Amino acid sequence: MGHLIRLTLALLAAAAALAADPKPIRVLVGTGGHTHNASFYTWLSQRKDLEIEVDGHPSLFRRDFRKTTDVLVLYDLADVVEETRRENLRAFVESGGGVVLLHHSIADNQQWAWWSEEVVGGKYLLEPERGLPKSVFQHDVEFTVRPVAEHPVTRGIEPFRILDECYKGMWISPKAKVLLETEDPHNDRPIAWIGPHTNARVVYIQLGHGTEAHTHPAWRKLVDNAIYWAARREQ
Ligand SMILES: [Zn+2]
Numbered sequence: 607m608g609h610l611i612r613l614t615l616a617l618l619a620a621a622a623a624l625a626a627d628p629k630p631i632r633v634l635v636g637t638g639g640h641t642h643n644a645s646f647y648t649w650l651s652q653r654k655d656l657e658i659e660v661d662g663h664p665s666l667f668r669r670d671f672r673k674t675t676d677v678l679v680l681y682d683l684a685d686v687v688e689e690t691r692r693e694n695l696r697a698f699v700e701s702g703g704g705v706v707l708l709h710h711s712i713a714d715n716q717q718w719a720w721w722s723e724e725v726v727g728g729k730y731l732l733e734p735e736r737g738l739p740k741s742v743f744q745h746d747v748e749f750t751v752r753p754v755a756e757h758p759v760t761r762g763i764e765p766f767r768i769l770d771e772c773y774k775g776m777w778i779s780p781k782a783k784v785l786l787e788t789e790d791p792h793n794d795r796p797i798a799w800i801g802p803h804t805n806a807r808v809v810y811i812q813l814g815h816g817t818e819a820h821t822h823p824a825w826r827k828l829v830d831n832a833i834y835w836a837a838r839r840e841q
Contacts, residue, residue: 753765
């Protein structure tokens with residue numbers, strides 16, 4: 607009997623430890639192709655809930671990362687052109703991985719329609735296409751952002767002001783589920799959305815150019831919410 611009680615207590619303690627300390631979310635941060643302030647990394651440091659790996663182009667996607675990554679966070683601006691690297695990225699997405707796209711990563715893969723149309727649901731146009739002119743940007747605009755949908759990514763987010771870079775004239779898919787909007791004339795109205803892919807969990811958050819965004823509590827909360835949702839671990 608004593609053994610049984612001890613075993614039960616041990617099991618209870620193990621269960622409590624599991625509940626208190628779930629396995630960290632394995633995050634692969636992809637960078638390269640665009641300069642960025644070191645403040646981008648401040649939200650990643652000292653995290654016990656995330657196990658973070660940073661990789662940059664051109665080594666990013668050289669290996670099959672399905673078994674080592676729960677969420678891919680992209681803060682890059684590059685085209686993946688080699689077939690092996692495309693296959694690895696495609697395999698991760700098709701297998702239901704999480705993808706959180708930040709800021710200038712909306713201009714990734716200009717020549718890969720599958721990426722912008724089926725995964726991201728949007729594209730910053732570096733060249734005119736689809737009868738649309740090139741997209742434009744404007745730095746250092748202070749504007750108001752409002753959540754427009756009930757979603758785990760916008761949970762706890764109230765309307766907020768932020769000093770950040772505006773993008774205008776992006777192609778945005780009618781299949782994108784818009785989460786945040788702004789009425790500022792320097793920007794397109796949608797400023798964050800859920801991508802259309804049906805297996806993967808994909809979020810795009812336009813905000814995040816510089817230190818003002820990287821240290822903004824609403825930006826940090828949005829990115830955290832997006833990572834947890836993409837990892838299927840809604841808080
Ligand atoms: Zn920028």
